[in-house]
Structures are given as C-alpha cells and as structure tokens.
Amino acid sequence: MIKFDHVTKMFQGGAKAVDDVNFTVEDGDIVVLLGPSGCGKTTLLRMVNRLESITSGDISIDNKSIKRLNDIELRRAIGYVIQSNGLFPNMTIESNVTIVPQLLRWDAKKRHNRYKELMQLIGLDPEKYAKRYPHELSGGQQQRVGVARALAADPPILLMDEPFGALDPIIREKLQDEFLQIQTEVKKTILFVSHDIDEAIKMGDKIALLRDGKIMQYDRPADLLTHPKNDFVSQFIGEDRMIKGLSLHTIKDLLREVGLAEMPHQHYDGKTVAGSQNLRNTLSILMNQGAEQVIVTDHNEQEIGAVTIDLIQRYIAKQIKGKTDASLPFERVVR
Amino acid sequence: MNWLNDWITYITIDLSHILNLTMEHVELVGLSAIVAIAIGVPLGIYLTTNEALAGTVLQATSIIMTIPSIALFGIMIPVFSLINQGIGFVPAFIALILYSQLPIIRNTYTAIKNVNPDLKDAAIGIGMKPIQRLVRVEIPNAIPIIMAGVRTSVVMNIGIGAIASFIGAGGLGVLINQGITRSDEKLIVTGALAVSVLAIIADAILWIVQKLLTSRGLTD
Numbered sequence: 001m002i003k004f005d006h007v008t009k010m011f012q013g014g015a016k017a018v019d020d021v022n023f024t025v026e027d028g029d030i031v032v033l034l035g036p037s038g039c040g041k042t043t044l045l046r047m048v049n050r051l052e053s054i055t056s057g058d059i060s061i062d063n064k065s066i067k068r069l070n071d072i073e074l075r076r077a078i079g080y081v082i083q084s085n086g087l088f089p090n091m092t093i094e095s096n097v098t099i100v101p102q103l104l105r106w107d108a109k110k111r112h113n114r115y116k117e118l119m120q121l122i123g124l125d126p127e128k129y130a131k132r133y134p135h136e137l138s139g140g141q142q143q144r145v146g147v148a149r150a151l152a153a154d155p156p157i158l159l160m161d162e163p164f165g166a167l168d169p170i171i172r173e174k175l176q177d178e179f180l181q182i183q184t185e186v187k188k189t190i191l192f193v194s195h196d197i198d199e200a201i202k203m204g205d206k207i208a209l210l211r212d213g214k215i216m217q218y219d220r221p222a223d224l225l226t227h228p229k230n231d232f233v234s235q236f237i238g239e240d241r242m243i244k245g246l247s248l249h250t251i252k253d254l255l256r257e258v259g260l261a262e263m264p265h266q267h268y269d270g271k272t273v274a275g276s277q278n279l280r281n282t283l284s285i286l287m288n289q290g291a292e293q294v295i296v297t298d299h300n301e302q303e304i305g306a307v308t309i310d311l312i313q314r315y316i317a318k319q320i321k322g323k324t325d326a327s328l329p330f331e332r333v334v335r
Numbered sequence: 336m337n338w339l340n341d342w343i344t345y346i347t348i349d350l351s352h353i354l355n356l357t358m359e360h361v362e363l364v365g366l367s368a369i370v371a372i373a374i375g376v377p378l379g380i381y382l383t384t385n386e387a388l389a390g391t392v393l394q395a396t397s398i399i400m401t402i403p404s405i406a407l408f409g410i411m412i413p414v415f416s417l418i419n420q421g422i423g424f425v426p427a428f429i430a431l432i433l434y435s436q437l438p439i440i441r442n443t444y445t446a447i448k449n450v451n452p453d454l455k456d457a458a459i460g461i462g463m464k465p466i467q468r469l470v471r472v473e474i475p476n477a478i479p480i481i482m483a484g485v486r487t488s489v490v491m492n493i494g495i496g497a498i499a500s501f502i503g504a505g506g507l508g509v510l511i512n513q514g515i516t517r518s519d520e521k522l523i524v525t526g527a528l529a530v531s532v533l534a535i536i537a538d539a540i541l542w543i544v545q546k547l548l549t550s551r552g553l554t555d
Contacts, residue, residue, distance in 0.1 A: 049460060051456070051459060051460055072462050072463075072464055073462070074462075075459070075460060075461060075462030076461070076462035080457070080460035080461055082453060082456065082457060082460070084453040086453045086454060086456060086457025086458075086460075087457075088454060088457070088458075088471070088472055088475075088476075089454075089476065089550070089552045089553055090472070090475035090476055090550035090552050090553055091471075091550070091552065092552070099461060099471075100461050100462065103461075103462060103463060103467065133550070133551060133552030134552065135552065149461070150461075159460075
C-alpha cells in the first residue's frame with residue numbers, strides 16, 4: 001500500500017509541481033497518474049523512489065515513511081520503468097535484466113535462473129537474447145526487457161513512467177495487453193504515468209487525474225467516465241466518454257445483464273466476435289459492417305448468440321440505472 | 336638514386352643510434368602519457384561533479400595548449416633548476432604531461448557529461464550508488480570519446496616530444512636537431528620519418544586498445 005499524505009513539491013522559484021496530493025494505492029492495484037503535460041504526474045511518480053525530494057507532506061509504503069528508508073535500498077525494492085526504456089547499451093540483455101540482482105549480490109546461478117524465468121514471462125527466448133545487446137532489439141522488445149528488468153528482484157511495487165509512450169499504436173496495444181496478462185500473474189502494486197485517457201481506462205484499476213499538481217479526481221475508470229467531478233475532468237476525458245466507457249465492458253457482461261439476441265435464421269456470413277471482446281470494439285464492428293447483428297462465440301468458438309446495437313443501448317441503460325440517477329448523459333442516448 | 340643510396344647507407348651504419356633515440360622517445364612520451372591519463376581521466380570525471388571548478392580547469396588547460404612548445408620547455412628550465420633538474424628528462428616529462436591534459440580532461444569531462452540522461456536516470460532509479468553508476472554505466476558508455484582524447488594527446492606528444500631534445504631530454508629530436516646544425520638532410524628526414532612512423536604505430540595500438548575497452552553493444 002502506498003499512501004500519499006498532503007504531498008507537495010515546490011521547485012526553486014516557488015512553482016508548485018505537486019500540490020497537496022492525498023490518495024492511497026491499494027496492494028495489487030494499477031493506479032494511473034493521468035494528466036496533460038506539466039501537470040506534475042511524473043514528478044509525483046519520481047517522489048516515490050526519491051528521485052525527487054518531498055517539500056512537505058509524506059509518502060509511506062506499508063505505513064513506513066519513505067523518508068526514513070535508505071534511498072538506495074528503497075530504489076532496489078521498487079521496479080522502475082521509463083519511456084525510453086533506459087536499458088544500458090554497454091550491457092548484454094542478460095546483464096540488463098539481472099542488474100538489480102547483481103547489485104543485491106545474488107549468486108550467478110540464481111541470477112541466471114531468474115533471467116530465464118523473466119524472459120519467458122515477457123515472451124522472449126532466453127538463450128537467443130542472452131548475449132545480444134539492446135540496440136539489436138526492436139523498440140517493443142526493448143520495452144519488454146525494460147519491464148523484465150524492473151521485475152527482476154521481485155519488488156512489490158512498480159513505477160512506470162509512460163512505459164509504452166514511445167511505441168507505435170499497434171505495438172503499444174499489444175504490450176498493454178501483455179502487461180495486463182503479466183500483472184495477473186505477478187500482482188504488483190503499480191503507479192503508471194500516462195497522458196493518454198484510453199491507456200488509462202484500459203490499464204488502470206483507478207485513475208488519478210491531475211492538473212497543475214492537484215488531483216482533480218481519483219476514481220475507478222468507470223466512475224471517472226460516468227461521474228466527472230468538474231469541467232476539467234469532463235473536458236479531459238472528452239465528449240465521447242460514453243463510447244470510451246464501453247471499452248470497460250465485455251460481451252460477457254452484456255450477456256449477464258441483458259442477454260444476447262437469437263441467432264439469425266437465414267445463412268449468415270458476417271463477422272463473429274469473441275465473448276471476451278469489449279463493447280466499444282463490438283459497437284465499432286457493428287457499425288463497420290452495417291449489419292444488424294454480429295455473432296458471438298464462446299471460448300470454444302461455439303456460436304452462442306448475437307449482439308445488436310439495440311442490445312448495447314439497453315445494456316448501457318441498465319448498467320447506468322443500476323448505479324445512478326437520471327441526470328446522466330445516457331438518458332438522452334437510450335430513450 | 337644517389338641520395339637514396341647514401342641515406343640507406345647512413346641508416347645501416349647508424350641504426351643502433353637511431354633505435355636508441357627512438358626508445359628514448361617512446362620512453363619519454365609513453366611515461367608521460369601514462370601519468371597524464373592517470374591524472375586527466377579521474378580529474379575529468381571529478382569535474383563533472385564540480386561545475387565551478389570545471390570552467391577554471393578547462394580554461395587553464397586551454398591556456399597551456401596555447402603556449403608554444405619550445406617556450407614551455409624553456410619555462411621548465413628555471414623552475415626545475417631549483418631541484419637541480421633544469422635540463423634532461425624531468426622537465427620534458429612534466430611539459431608533455433601538461434600538454435596532454437586538455438584533450439584528455441576535456442574529452443573525459445564531455446563524454447561523461449553527455450552520457451544519455453535517461454541512462455543516468457535509470458541507473459539512479461534502479462538503485463545504483465554513485466560509484467556503481469560511474470563504473471557500470473557512465474565510464475563504459477564514455478570510453479570511445481575518452482580514448483579519442485587519449486589518442487589525440489599521444490599523437491600530439493610524439494610530435495612535441497621531438498622538440499624536447501632542445502632541453503637535453505634526448506629522443507628523435509636529437510637527430511633532427513643535428514641534421515639542422517650540420518645541414519644534413521639525411522638526419523632530418525630520418526628523424527622526421529621515425530617520428531611519423533612512431534605516431535602512426537601508437538595511434539594504431541591505441542585504436543586496438545579502444546576497441547578492446549569498448550562494449551560490443553556500442554559498436555556493432
């Protein structure tokens with residue numbers, strides 16, 4: 001658990017980069033620090049491993065103030081991933097991945113075993129890459145190695161500063177998916193800086209939206225999208241927030257809440273989608289192919305029913321009704 | 336062809352003398368280079384942590400470089416006379432060390448300063464101590480530029496070392512000097528050629544050293 005308690009960072013000259021920030025990151029959660037450039041999100045992240053000093057207030061990890069910890073030991077107990085991956089070009093991939101275990105003086109055998117484990121986790125062949133150097137890898141591979149390095153000493157906490165920000169959209173999405181998969185195995189407590197609302201919705205268990213060093217809203221992505229607390233928040237998440245919100249729900253959710261439509265009787269040769277597909281993409285597929293419905297398949301690729309735009313609308317209405325009053329923007333959409 | 340025959344005859348007769356002078360030259364430049372590196376590289380690294388001093392030191396070494404070499408050797412004489420070493424090996428040795436400092440210190444300082452800030456950030460962020468950062472990240476990534484400074488200074492000093500003969504430090508300058516006073520171009524050409532060959536060999540050896548010291552990750 002990471003607790004931010006009235007954390008403030010003042011730079012020389014009196015500019016406040018972080019202004020009285022309070023929130024708590026629960027164990028095993030990914031919290032995305034989201035906001036425009038210069039909102040203080042990176043500074044806030046870097047205060048956790050003391051790359052930036054704290055002007056006032058305190059940050060504690062498992063109820064221990066980080067001010068009372070030795071900064072070298074603190075950093076070795078926190079995984080750190082940065083946008084440019086920060087791999088050391090003079091070291092082999094194996095050296096890069098096991099650098100923290102080296103600093104912690106693990107013996108060679110234990111290090112090598114850990115290296116193999118991590119490479120398998122990130123989906124790269126350990127033997128093939130052991131003696132390669134970072135420049136021989138693609139950007140996506142380098143970033144994966146950067147994640148492996150951060151996980152090497154099995155730290156309970158990861159700090160990730162726009163880790164996928166420099167990658168092209170396709171690779172970025174792939175790495176996001178892979179990382180979420182890895183997270184289900186390693187269950188780290190993660191602070192994740194991003195300026196991309198879609199990435200934040202996808203990656204975050206919670207989102208802390210910042211502006212001028214202050215937290216505007218700290219909520220689960222669904223709540224942030226449906227209940228923006230102020231104009232800045234609703235502006236930042238955009239007019240299409242309902243559409244964005246659909247990416248948080250899958251066809252399975254829809255099946256549970258409102259059920260699927262019957263399979264069409266006549267022969268159907270359109271697209272099928274998996275039940276794990278999110279509703280945003282499903283809606284997009286529906287509109288793309290101009291058909292009334294798409295066929296849904298379960299994990300055995302058996303066709304189990306169909307989804308229509310109507311059903312998605314009904315799902316939205318029901319989901320929202322369950323939670324909130326009638327003043328929400330959904331009302332207009334759904335009627 | 337006559338001249339060429341004379342020259343070859345001279346070299347065969349005087350070969351041991353020429354080789355002796357070459358060895359003296361190598362000794363003078365080699366020892367001064369070793370000491371210059373031992374001073375210049377650590378000083379260059381230290382200066383990256385002390386900006387105020389860095390400006391002053393780089394300025395001072397630049398000024399030393401502007402002193403004509405013959406004048407610098409001249410200045411050494413009265414200074415080292417105080418400890419009865421006014422002429423000979425010691426003043427020449429010291430003068431060459433001073434000359435070497437600018438390329439070595441400046442290249443080291445610049446190379447360490449210019450190591451990608453993301454690498455430094457990552458090194459600090461994963462919990463390296465300053466000395467580990469220096470040894471594992473900064474120096475290995477700065478080696479090519481540091482070595483370029485070393486090569487420049489050594490090649491330069493092989494040339495300047497020829498002037499050291501004026502203050503009795505021996506070396507290949509002796510041949511050139513004798514050639515000038517006796518109007519014997521054979522001696523001048525022999526001396527000059529030997530200095531050039533020495534410089535080329537030294538640069539090649541240092542290039543190999545540089546390759547060996549540089550991680551494959553920085554070159555391929």
